[in-house]
Amino acid sequence: MKAAVIVFPGSNCDRDLAVAFRAAGFETTMVWHKDGALPEGVDVVGVPGGFSYGDYLRCGAIAAQSPVMQAVSAHAARGGHVLGICNGFQVLCETRLLPGALMRNAGLKFVCKMQRLSVGTADSAFTAGYAAGQEVVYPIAHHDGNYVADAQTLAALEAEDRIAFRYIGNPNGAMGDIAGILSPNRRVLGLMPHPERVIDAGQGGTDGAVMFRTLAEALVAA
Numbered sequence: 001m002k003a004a005v006i007v008f009p010g011s012n013c014d015r016d017l018a019v020a021f022r023a024a025g026f027e028t029t030m031v032w033h034k035d036g037a038l039p040e041g042v043d044v045v046g047v048p049g050g051f052s053y054g055d056y057l058r059c060g061a062i063a064a065q066s067p068v069m070q071a072v073s074a075h076a077a078r079g080g081h082v083l084g085i086c087n088g089f090q091v092l093c094e095t096r097l098l099p100g101a102l103m104r105n106a107g108l109k110f111v112c113k114m115q116r117l118s119v120g121t122a123d124s125a126f127t128a129g130y131a132a133g134q135e136v137v138y139p140i141a142h143h144d145g146n147y148v149a150d151a152q153t154l155a156a157l158e159a160e161d162r163i164a165f166r167y168i169g170n171p172n173g174a175m176g177d178i179a180g181i182l183s184p185n186r187r188v189l190g191l192m193p194h195p196e197r198v199i200d201a202g203q204g205g206t207d208g209a210v211m212f213r214t215l216a217e218a219l220v221a222a
């Protein structure tokens with residue numbers, strides 16, 4: 001299985017994401033954002049966390065215009081898997097691969113802590129290793145994690161079982177306590193919390209390792 005991790009100026013979780021993919025058995029290539037193409041035969045593209053372009057104009061807005069995002073969109077259109085974490089989630093919303101937007105945290109502060117989450121659905125290659133309703137703990141670290149969408153979008157996310165994770169004790173004001181969502185084909189996941197930072201007991205938890213392991217298993221079986 002092959003993974004690619006996109007690197008923008010200001011990405012800072014790209015290496016952590018590569019470590020998580022590699023630990024789960026993915027052959028992983030880093031892709032500089034100006035390279036318009038993804039490696040041949042890539043199964044999953046990771047869009048990492050960080051502060052791409054210094055979070056100007058909005059978090060993820062400039063990165064979304066990068067040449068590589070056209071290749072990522074084409075990969076998604078072919079039914080490829082995409083995982084956007086934190087700034088990566090913001091980039092996927094700005095690219096319109098996922099609906100809605102991430103606004104400034106309701107408390108107007110950067111929030112950095114371990115966060116309890118409830119798994120919203122086990123029906124995806126990313127979340128099949130969890131049970132719906134299961135509690136997991138991933139770290140969060142963001143100032144723009146306040147998920148907003150119009151009523152129609154929220155209703156569709158709910159009706160189509162596309163809310164992947166919800167906060168337990170909402171840290172940022174996100175509508176519906178939404179921490180992560182899936183695309184209609186369930187192959188694009190964007191989430192604010194960081195599963196790649198909890199893949200080893202030495203990091204203080206292993207709840208995130210399940211996501212990468214399950215994804216690897218699903219892609220081998222596909």
Ligand SMILES: NC(=O)CC[C@H](N)C(=O)O
Pocket residue numbers: 048049050051052055059085086087088141142143144145
């Ligand atoms: N850890 C991150 O990816 C941070 C995301 C974004 N720059 C924010 O602070 O909201």
